[in-house]
Amino acid sequence: MEIKFLETNELKKKPEDESNLGFGTIFSDYMFLMRYTEGQGWHDAEIKKYEDFKVSPAATVFHYGQEVFEGLKAYRQVNGDIALFRAKDNFRRLNNSAKRLAMPQIDEEFAHRALRELVKIEQDWVPHEKGTSLYIRPNYMGMDPFIGVSAAKEYVFYIMTGPVGAYYAHGLAPVRILIEKEYVRAAKGGMGFAKTAGNYAASLIAGVEAHEKGCDQVLWLDAEERKYVEEVGSMNMMFVIDGKLVTPDLDGSILPGITRASVIAIARDMGITVEERRISIDEVIETAKSGAMSEAFGTGTAAVVSPVGEFVYGDETVTVSGGKMGKLALEFYDILTGIQYGEIKDRFGWTEKI
Ligand SMILES: Cc1ncc(COP(=O)(O)O)c(C=O)c1O
Incomplete structure (x- = not known):
């Protein structure tokens, strides 16, 4: 045509x-x-x-x-x-x-x-x-x-x-995330893996309530049990636990992020063990408190990598990485943006010139 x-x-x-x-x-x-x-x-x-x-x-x-x-x-x-x-x-x-x-x-x-x-x-x-x-x-x-x-x-x-420009007004500064206990974004068999307006419409009310609580974004839990981590408003979630990169698997109810796939590829290339699996919210809270979780961050086209400084879960506020951007999150950010802006060689074949 x-x-x-x-x-x-x-x-x-x-x-x-x-x-x-x-x-x-x-x-x-x-x-x-x-x-x-x-x-x-x-x-x-x-x-x-x-x-x-x-x-x-x-x-x-x-x-x-x-x-x-x-x-x-x-x-x-x-x-x-x-x-x-x-x-x-x-x-x-x-x-x-x-x-x-x-x-x-x-x-x-x-x-x-x-x-x-x-x-x-x-x-x-x-x-x-x-x-x-x-x-x-x-x-x-x-x-x-x-x-x-x-x-x-x-x-x-x-x-x-x-x-x-930058998606978040405060750039790479760590964000405060509300773990959503009441609303859900998508259920298995629904449209969670699709990038469609309805999924975002379903998320807006939680976003409003998160802002009222001084949070930047919402972390969604699974629809059946409200127990397992799904994703954040417009990002996939990643955690560094015991030195491994852990991220929810693509189970049909989260968006298969292109930044997620890129960070996984970079991590594997760096020799980091990557686990795509179910992560319970109890594991998130416990490992964040014990220090076994050294970093948590979101990945997405808009913000690239966005570190999480704090999780708010009910009455509790749990700090990650001392509320600062973690070492790996910064490394992934530097490599990804380095490839995108042509500062470092694109060994993965991800960029194409116009
Ligand atoms: C719900 C949701 N999850 C994850 C992502 C991250 O996807 P990508 O890395 O392809 O931008 C986005 C952004 O588009 C999103 O809207």
């Missing part, structure tokens, strides 16, 4: 202060968009001005949440090149999510090509300072103008981009 480029001369002013980009509020000039119609397949692929588009008030996505999305970044490397990080893995995950929501598969190679073309056009939007990047948000949703519970026959897939 051909990708039409509809050029606009109404270009926006790019932000001058790159130290203050924030996250998710500035959008670039163009977006990629294509549509799907049952019987016809994907059609009308175009890169066009980033602007509002018309959607029926009856659209499936508004009523039944048939939507999946992705999040990845383009980095300006130290020599000025622009690189994507594991973009193909994002499109594979998008298709896995789409399958769970009864949505047609996208052509991953085509979507990847469309992304490359979009980033090439928007290259001047990729900010320069380390820690900044061009955030990329592919989004895919059901559009039928029909109020009836069924999978849509019409869809739109689009990719929007925008320059971002």
